[in-house]
Amino acid sequence: MSGFPILRMRRLRRTPALRRLVQETHLAPSQLVWPLFVCHGEGVRREVAALPGVHQTSVDELVKDAARGAQLGLGGIILFGLPAAKDATGSEAYDEQGIVQQAIRAVKRAAPGLLVIGDVCLCEYTDHGHCGVISDGDVENDASVHLLGKVAVTQARAGVDLVAPSDMMDGRVSGIRKALDAAGFTHLPILSYAAKFASAFYGPFREAAGSTPQFGDRQTYQMQVTNGDEALREIRLDVEEGADLIMVKPALPCLDIIRRAREEFGAPLAAYQVSGEYAMIKAAAARGMLDETRAMWETLYAIRRAGADIILTYFAPVVGELL
Numbered sequence: 011m012s013g014f015p016i017l018r019m020r021r022l023r024r025t026p027a028l029r030r031l032v033q034e035t036h037l038a039p040s041q042l043v044w045p046l047f048v049c050h051g052e053g054v055r056r057e058v059a060a061l062p063g064v065h066q067t068s069v070d071e072l073v074k075d076a077a078r079g080a081q082l083g084l085g086g087i088i089l090f091g092l093p094a095a096k097d098a099t100g101s102e103a104y105d106e107q108g109i110v111q112q113a114i115r116a117v118k119r120a121a122p123g124l125l126v127i128g129d130v131c132l133c134e135y136t137d138h139g140h141c142g143v144i145s146d147g148d149v150e151n152d153a154s155v156h157l158l159g160k161v162a163v164t165q166a167r168a169g170v171d172l173v174a175p176s177d178m179m180d181g182r183v184s185g186i187r188k189a190l191d192a193a194g195f196t197h198l199p200i201l202s203y204a205a206k207f208a209s210a211f212y213g214p215f216r217e218a219a220g221s222t223p224q225f226g227d228r229q230t231y232q233m234q235v236t237n238g239d240e241a242l243r244e245i246r247l248d249v250e251e252g253a254d255l256i257m258v259k260p261a262l263p264c265l266d267i268i269r270r271a272r273e274e275f276g277a278p279l280a281a282y283q284v285s286g287e288y289a290m291i292k293a294a295a296a297r298g299m300l301d302e303t304r305a306m307w308e309t310l311y312a313i314r315r316a317g318a319d320i321i322l323t324y325f326a327p328v329v330g331e332l333l
């Protein structure tokens with residue numbers, strides 16, 4: 011006697027109060043991380059054409075966003091830098107006076123309680139736009155890992171709370187861990203972009219961060235989207251190398267990976283709702299094709315339901331206001 015007419019699933023959907031009572035998945039501001047883009051100058055607040063509501067800001071303006079994030083109780087912010095000049099090795103990324111290092115110091119001074127994550131990568135800083143140094147037309151793994159260690163250490167010296175390598179070089183988590191430990195930062199955790207796919211959905215980010223590869227693409231280091239088992243191997247390796255938190259990216263196209271990572275690993279799990287996922291909703295809503303707010307909630311709950319503890323999303327301040 012388990013089925014209809016004894017059991018009627020609609021009984022628990024009849025009123026908002028009942029639906030609220032049986033809601034399985036919840037979102038709190040503390041689970042959201044807001045990606046921010048910082049550039050040189052003063053009083054700069056430039057909207058990114060492909061990402062309505064997302065801006066490139068100078069440090070003085072960034073501090074205002076950070077204060078807003080703190081006030082909303084967000085889990086944190088993650089910083090991406092636009093350097094004054096790009097070169098072959100992306101040297102501003104590991105300059106003590108680099109734009110992100112300056113931003114970290116300023117934000118920690120203005121909002122000491124707000125968690126600041128440093129994205130550790132070279133692609134915004136290299137003149138060729140790749141995530142490491144080039145030799146023989148491809149990204150050289152170990153030399154790039156060495157530089158990524160320097161990026162992490164300079165961010166640590168500036169006061170960052172968490173470093174997040176997004177480059178997908180082999181061995182970068184252990185390389186960064188060793189560099190941090192040697193510099194006295196044994197306490198600083200690493201959030202690894204552990205399973206990062208070569209995704210079309212990063213398109214708008216590359217406009218925001220000025221990081222479009224000048225030749226080729228990222229397929230020799232980011233994962234091909236056809237592979238789920240390989241994603242699990244990537245995550246396992248990063249956990250073994252000492253990643254404290256792990257990330258799957260992009261989010262909505264990878265709900266299966268998020269679920270598998272949730273079930274397989276105990277580490278706190280983040281998912282990045284990337285620029286293209288955000289832009290897609292914004293663009294469709296602007297043309298009256300769907301309801302932006304409802305699409306936003308639905309995607310974020312889907313990512314949580316798949317198993318993510320933490321979501322990096324450009325919607326973070328909007329959601330923070332609504333929660």
Ligand code: PBG
Binds near residue numbers: 177212214216221
């Ligand atoms: C840098 C990096 C990228 C993103 C985060 N870190 C771009 C890329 O790999 O091309 C994408 C984030 C987004 O699309 O919102 N390696």
